[in-house]
Amino acid sequence: MALVVQKYGGSSVATPELIRKVAARVVARHRAGDQMVVVISAMGDTTDDLVTLAGRVSPKPVDREMDMLLASGERISMALLAMAIQDLGPRAVSMTGAQSGIITDAVHRNARVVALRPERVLAELGRGTIVVVAGFQGVTADGEETTLGRGGSNLTAVALAHALNADVCEMNTDVDGIFTADPRLVPEARQLAFVSPDEMLELASSGARVLQSRSVEFARNYGVVICVRSSFNQNPGTLIKETADMEKVVVRGIAHDVSDAKVTVRHVADRPGIAARLFGALAERNVNVDIILQNTSEAGAVDVSFTVKEGDLGKALETCQAIRQEIGATEVLADSEVAKVAVVGIGMRSHPGVAATAFAALADAGVNIEMISTSEIKIACVVRRADVERAVRALHQAFHLDQAT
Numbered sequence: 001m002a003l004v005v006q007k008y009g010g011s012s013v014a015t016p017e018l019i020r021k022v023a024a025r026v027v028a029r030h031r032a033g034d035q036m037v038v039v040i041s042a043m044g045d046t047t048d049d050l051v052t053l054a055g056r057v058s059p060k061p062v063d064r065e066m067d068m069l070l071a072s073g074e075r076i077s078m079a080l081l082a083m084a085i086q087d088l089g090p091r092a093v094s095m096t097g098a099q100s101g102i103i104t105d106a107v108h109r110n111a112r113v114v115a116l117r118p119e120r121v122l123a124e125l126g127r128g129t130i131v132v133v134a135g136f137q138g139v140t141a142d143g144e145e146t147t148l149g150r151g152g153s154n155l156t157a158v159a160l161a162h163a164l165n166a167d168v169c170e171m172n173t174d175v176d177g178i179f180t181a182d183p184r185l186v187p188e189a190r191q192l193a194f195v196s197p198d199e200m201l202e203l204a205s206s207g208a209r210v211l212q213s214r215s216v217e218f219a220r221n222y223g224v225v226i227c228v229r230s231s232f233n234q235n236p237g238t239l240i241k242e243t244a245d246m247e248k249v250v251v252r253g254i255a256h257d258v259s260d261a262k263v264t265v266r267h268v269a270d271r272p273g274i275a276a277r278l279f280g281a282l283a284e285r286n287v288n289v290d291i292i293l294q295n296t297s298e299a300g301a302v303d304v305s306f307t308v309k310e311g312d313l314g315k316a317l318e319t320c321q322a323i324r325q326e327i328g329a330t331e332v333l334a335d336s337e338v339a340k341v342a343v344v345g346i347g348m349r350s351h352p353g354v355a356a357t358a359f360a361a362l363a364d365a366g367v368n369i370e371m372i373s374t375s376e377i378k379i380a381c382v383v384r385r386a387d388v389e390r391a392v393r394a395l396h397q398a399f400h401l402d403q404a405t
């Protein structure tokens with residue numbers, strides 16, 4: 001008997017029929033002898049629809065009320081799934097984030113898990129009950145409802161898998177697993193059997209949309225093994241786990257992200273403390289900055305460019321404008337026609353020349369590189385958004401990712 005935490009994404013529970021299918025899948029596993037905790041996302045595009053709805057009522061809704069609103073999406077699906085399971089025979093009970101013991105800090109819309117108290121979940125499992133948990137939400141020690149950031153049902157699943165010491169944390173989704181690149185862009189992309197946690201973290205934060213990066217980080221920190229697989233078949237999927245010969249593969253995959261935007265602050269004074277002031281102000285407003293580029297000084301001034309999520313562009317521009325005179329800048333420019341492509345693989349640590357190969361491939365494809373950032377296991381480039389497909393294909397080919405290793 002294994003203790004299984006399964007998460008189903010929004011597209012897997014988008015309709016009543018799909019909810020009944022998920023119920024049948026869960027019940028089959030339960031009948032085979034496993035203890036089941038099922039973390040569920042909101043149906044289909046419910047969360048997006050709720051965000052839109054709020055925008056039609058209020059131009060700047062308060063984060064606390066947004067959490068009250070958004071948490072309701074997962075509560076609809078948890079109750080419906082519990083009903084569908086009960087109809088098939090087994091005992092089932094649905095629980096909110098609070099009832100399942102997900103305790104968070106008070107940062108609304110992006111709360112962090114601070115404690116896990118899954119006593120009620122454990123008690124129900126002990127009675128042979130299938131426990132259905134509303135993903136994406138928690139509660140503060142003071143009883144305030146919070147949400148865990150977009151894609152946060154993944155984090156709920158990983159956190160519960162850790163707290164319950166589950167045997168496996170399965171992410172059931174609308175794709176078969178993790179691929180060497182997005183198969184919609186690269187038809188010859190291959191599904192990977194294994195991806196290391198470090199690689200998955202870089203892939204997720206570089207735009208691979210299958211897993212929320214915070215959940216990958218949590219899983220890596222606490223040693224939770226994640227399996228990404230399809231809700232619609234029984235294929236084994238991809239395991240996020242270290243294997244012995246991982247470093248033999250130089251590049252595991254290519255990720256891309258078209259949700260970035262670039263800000264350029266022109267003619268900033270070239271003296272100590274300016275970068276601290278600029279990026280300090282952005283941090284204060286909770287704007288996450290990704291890649292930063294500063295050119296060489298000319299006549300005591302430099303241009304500073306950085307990328308942010310497109311959704312944060314408004315806040316980033318406001319912040320820069322507010323301190324523009326103080327840091328001696330002449331103007332602040334925005335560019336949302338950018339995209340990021342990233343080459344990821346832990347084998348890079350011990351294989352030189354990966355950057356050169358990547359840059360040559362982009363050059364041959366006629367793709368101009370606007371910014372570069374690297375880590376030990378990643379090379380990321382900012383390019384024109386119109387070039388992103390060509391860039392991903394060129395990189396996939398240059399590293400022979402279509403060929404099995």
Ligand code: ASP
Pocket residue numbers: 009010041042047048073135136149150151152153154
């Ligand atoms: N429903 C939330 C979202 O769409 C959480 C999730 O699906 O994981 O972001």
Ligand code: MG
Pocket residue numbers: 009010041042044047
């Ligand atoms: Mg969703």
